[in-house]
Amino acid sequence: MENKKNYEKAIEELSLMLMYLTREQDNNEFCKYRELSWKGYDFQMLDRLEQGDLIFQPKNRRGYDKYLYLTEQGRERAQELLAEYGLCDKEINEQFELRNILPEEAEQAAEIEKICFPPNEACSREKILERVEAAPELFLVAVDRKTGKLAGFLNGIATDEYSFRDEFFTDIKLYNPKGNNVMLLGLDVLPEYRGQGLAKEIMFQYLRREQEKGRKMIFLTCLAAKVKMYTKMGYYNNGIAASTWGGEQWYEMRYRLNL
Numbered sequence: 001m002e003n004k005k006n007y008e009k010a011i012e013e014l015s016l017m018l019m020y021l022t023r024e025q026d027n028n029e030f031c032k033y034r035e036l037s038w039k040g041y042d043f044q045m046l047d048r049l050e051q052g053d054l055i056f057q058p059k060n061r062r063g064y065d066k067y068l069y070l071t072e073q074g075r076e077r078a079q080e081l082l083a084e085y086g087l088c089d090k091e092i093n094e095q096f097e098l099r100n101i102l103p104e105e106a107e108q109a110a111e112i113e114k115i116c117f118p119p120n121e122a123c124s125r126e127k128i129l130e131r132v133e134a135a136p137e138l139f140l141v142a143v144d145r146k147t148g149k150l151a152g153f154l155n156g157i158a159t160d161e162y163s164f165r166d167e168f169f170t171d172i173k174l175y176n177p178k179g180n181n182v183m184l185l186g187l188d189v190l191p192e193y194r195g196q197g198l199a200k201e202i203m204f205q206y207l208r209r210e211q212e213k214g215r216k217m218i219f220l221t222c223l224a225a226k227v228k229m230y231t232k233m234g235y236y237n238n239g240i241a242a243s244t245w246g247g248e249q250w251y252e253m254r255y256r257l258n259l
């Protein structure tokens with residue numbers, strides 16, 4: 001009995017885990033949090049979680065909204081609790097670990113880039129190695145927990161510039177770690193891991209991390225065939241880009257993180 005958590009604590013922890021497990025991604029640029037959950041829980045308990053900075057309850061003119069957001073602290077706490085209670089996360093989180101690239105994974109990333117892009121679009125091995133060395137904190141990888149190998153990644157560099165130019169692909173000296181914005185340089189998922197939402201998850205985690213760091217905007221360029229994919233991920237189409245990378249026509253897409 002002494003080791004048992006009290007009733008209030010049990011409700012709090014179980015509710016937080018339920019909110020986390022049933023969370024949905026949200027692209028609301030006017031809110032600083034990105035994961036929402038419907039709320040049908042005890043109001044006093046919700047208030048306590050909000051006081052502890054674990055959730056955020058948006059309000060409208062008539063009172064509280066019917067959903068809430070998990071804060072970064074809230075999702076971390078929920079993850080700890082799931083481990084403590086021995087419960088599984090969403091399948092994609094169970095299958096992949098998302099984290100910064102390690103120096104010894106640079107060659108693997110260069111190989112993946114060659115598999116994912118035709119020679120005129122792919123970034124060279126040398127440039128990938130430079131990025132891993134200079135900006136590993138902006139090089140997010142998905143590691144297959146079973147094999148320990150990379151399944152995909154998203155990389156970029158920070159800058160204070162507000163539009164994309166091809167030099168970001170080639171000149172690592174343009175990287176300004178304190179830059180307001182991030183220019184994304186490559187989203188890759190190995191063919192055998194495609195079609196299960198991994199690219200979406202990598203992108204979403206990347207956006208959340210950069211939002212937490214206080215970045216303002218994210219930019220990328222893509223071919224016409226991918227505009228819809230990025231629009232679904234919450235990006236806005238800026239139209240035809242200045243880029244002539246690989247001799248093709250590119251679209252510039254932007255995502256607003258912090259106003």
Ligand SMILES: CC(C)(COP(=O)(O)OP(=O)(O)OC[C@H]1O[C@@H](n2cnc3c(N)ncnc32)[C@H](O)[C@@H]1OP(=O)(O)O)[C@@H](O)C(=O)NCCC(=O)NCCS
Nearest residue numbers: 116187188189194195196197198199200221222225226229
């Ligand atoms: C594009 C790529 C990253 C997608 O990876 P993935 O893990 O299969 O993508 P997801 O399963 O997360 O799919 C996310 C969404 O994008 C859409 N999508 C996926 N691949 C797409 C493609 N090649 N073209 C257009 N839309 C695509 C999916 O239908 C899905 O939409 P939904 O949310 O409505 O289901 C992967 O196919 C790849 O590495 N391709 C080669 C490199 C490349 O083109 N990178 C993007 C450069 S701009």
